[in-house]
Structures are given as C-alpha cells and as structure tokens.
Amino acid sequence: MTKRLRITLLANLLLWAGFLGCAHDYVTGKSSYNWFKLDDDVKLGKQVLGAQLQAFEKKKVPLDESGDKAMLQRLQTIVNRISKVSHLPDLPYEVHLADAPVVNAWAAPGGKIMVYSGLWDPKKGLVNQESDDEIAAVLAHEISHVTARHVTESLTKNMTIMLAGQVAASAITAGASATGGNLFGQFFSAGYNIYAPSYSRKNEHEADRIGLFYMAKAGYDPRAAVALWKRAAQKRGDATSIFASHPASGARAKDLEGYLPEALEIYQDPQKPYPEFRKLSEKGKGKAQAVKALPESRPASSTPADKPQHPVKTDF
Numbered sequence: 001m002t003k004r005l006r007i008t009l010l011a012n013l014l015l016w017a018g019f020l021g022c023a024h025d026y027v028t029g030k031s032s033y034n035w036f037k038l039d040d041d042v043k044l045g046k047q048v049l050g051a052q053l054q055a056f057e058k059k060k061v062p063l064d065e066s067g068d069k070a071m072l073q074r075l076q077t078i079v080n081r082i083s084k085v086s087h088l089p090d091l092p093y094e095v096h097l098a099d100a101p102v103v104n105a106w107a108a109p110g111g112k113i114m115v116y117s118g119l120w121d122p123k124k125g126l127v128n129q130e131s132d133d134e135i136a137a138v139l140a141h142e143i144s145h146v147t148a149r150h151v152t153e154s155l156t157k158n159m160t161i162m163l164a165g166q167v168a169a170s171a172i173t174a175g176a177s178a179t180g181g182n183l184f185g186q187f188f189s190a191g192y193n194i195y196a197p198s199y200s201r202k203n204e205h206e207a208d209r210i211g212l213f214y215m216a217k218a219g220y221d222p223r224a225a226v227a228l229w230k231r232a233a234q235k236r237g238d239a240t241s242i243f244a245s246h247p248a249s250g251a252r253a254k255d256l257e258g259y260l261p262e263a264l265e266i267y268q269d270p271q272k273p274y275p276e277f278r279k280l281s282e283k284g285k286g287k288a289q290a291v292k293a294l295p296e297s298r299p300a301s302s303t304p305a306d307k308p309q310h311p312v313k314t315d316f
Contacts, residue, residue, distance in 0.1 A: 042110030
C-alpha cells in the first residue's frame with residue numbers, strides 16, 4: 001500500500017468515525033460526539049465496578065451488607081431519589097459501599113456507583129456522616145457524570161485523537177500519535193487496588209452544576225454542595241482522594257454560588273423545571289447572590305425510602 005493511499009484511507013476513516021460519533025446529549029439536548037451507545041455505557045460500568053468489587057473481595061474488605069447495612073440503605077435511598085429526577089432515570093443505578101479508608105466516591109458509566117467509607121472519616125474525610133444533604137451533594141455530582149456521559153465522551157475523544165495522530169504520523173514520517181490516558185486509573189492506596197475516574201476540569205464543573213440542581217429537585221438542600229466544595233478546597237489528598245480534583249482557590253464553590261439562588265427555588269418548589277443547561281455559562285451567572293447560609297450540618301433525614309421530602313416532578 002502506498003503512503004498516499006494509507007493517508008487517504010485513514011482520513012476517510014476519521015470522517016466516517018466523526019459521522020458515527022454524533023450522539024444526543026441527554027442533559028443539554030445538543031448534539032454530542034460519542035461513539036458509544038447508552039447500552040455500551042452500562043456494559044463498561046459493569047466491567048469497572050466488577051473489577052473494583054473483585055479487588056476488594058480478594059482483600060476481604062467488608063462490602064455492602066457485610067459492612068454498614070444502615071449506611072448502605074441511606075446511600076440507596078439518596079441515589080434512588082436523585083436518579084429519579086435525573087435526565088436518565090431508567091438506567092440500572094446501583095450503589096455499593098466499601099469499608100476502605102479512601103476519601104472518595106465515583107460513578108462508572110451506566111449508573112454503577114462506588115462509595116468508600118473514608119469519605120466521612122472524622123479526620124481525613126470530606127462529608128459529615130450524619131448529613132444526608134452533604135452525602136447527596138457528592139452522589140448528585142457523580143450521577144451527573146453518568147447522565148452527561150463524560151467517560152464515554154472522553155473515550156471517544158481520545159480514540160479520535162489516536163486516529164488523528166496516526167494520520168499525522170503517516171503524513172510526516174516523524175512523531176508519535178497522541179493518545180489519551182485511561183479514564184479509570186488504577187491506584188494502590190492503603191494496601192488496596194483502588195479504581196478512580198479521571199475527568200477534565202470542564203467535566204468537573206459541568207457535573208458540579210448539574211448535580212446542584214439534581215439534589216435540589218430531589219429534596220436535598222443545595223447550599224450543602226457549596227459548603228462542601230469550599231471545605232474540599234481547603235484539604236489535600238493523594239491521587240485517589242476527592243480533593244485531587246478541587247483547586248485550592250475554591251473556584252468550583254464560587255462557580256456554584258452563582259447558581260445557588262435558582263437551585264434554591266427548585267429546592268423550595270420541585271415542580272419548577274430545570275434551567276436550560278445548554279445556556280449555563282461555565283463561569284456561573286456573574287457574582288453570587290446573597291443567600292441564607294446553611295448550618296454546618298443537617299441531621300440524616302428520617303424520610304422513608306422512595307418518598308422525597310417534596311413532591312417531585314421532572315420537566316426537562
């Protein structure tokens with residue numbers, strides 16, 4: 001095969017891939033670039049979750065019912081309430097709890113969620129274990145990564161960059177192709193193999209904003225999210241911790257403050273529709289408006305499972 005023919009075939013492959021990669025963004029309603037179908041998200045999520053559960057089982061780490069059953073039930077209730085008001089309520093969401101000293105939680109594509117008990121460790125943790133609002137802030141953020149399909153969109157982008165690199169390498173004899181890193185990195189922390197996702201700063205900001213409104217519509221006080229991310233900016237941790245993606249400047253909390261008044265309106269009246277996410281600026285709506293501060297923590301809700309504090313109606 002001649003060099004010219006190779007370049008032509010690779011260029012045509014890129015055009016074909018770009019055509020197939022057009023997808024619907026379920027949150028914004030816009031077209032997005034994603035080679036994966038929603039069913040693929042679910043399959044990928046099962047693989048990632050399965051790998052993490054298997055790693056913990058080998059180390060005999062207490063999981064789910066073999067650990068803190070009461071806490072697991074609370075997590076299931078919170079995930080159930082938030083997922084129902086999300087843009088993809090019919091995904092097979094499930095949440096797992098591992099008794100591991102990792103200050104983090106993550107959601108794999110398709111709605112598979114892992115929470116580590118280190119998230120509420122009294123010394124190193126981030127959230128108040130007794131506050132459903134703070135836990136909901138973290139889980140709503142993670143569910144937003146799922147509905148925005150950040151992992152498979154990033155995989156698509158990285159695969160496209162790799163193909164583009166091959167075209168460039170064929171065209172100019174020198175230089176290596178640019179490839180993206182693993183979207184779910186494997187780390188060794190505290191004696192465990194820990195899986196943790198890697199998102200761009202843009203993805204994190206988007207999940208912050210979407211999650212703020214998800215938790216509000218599900219009946220959780222959105223002021224807890226702002227307080228939580230302010231606290232996160234003041235702490236540092238290793239690559240497996242939730243603090244790794246939060247700049248010390250507190251920029252993410254400041255960004256959310258701009259959306260807080262509108263989120264509070266939805267919290268007070270869940271019948272109100274979501275804002276048009278496609279129009280939300282990445283930098284917020286200008287200066288944050290003054291809102292009543294949230295107490296440092298709110299006790300865990302006694303609301304029964306599947307029964308939100310407010311009547312919930314989704315209107316996307």
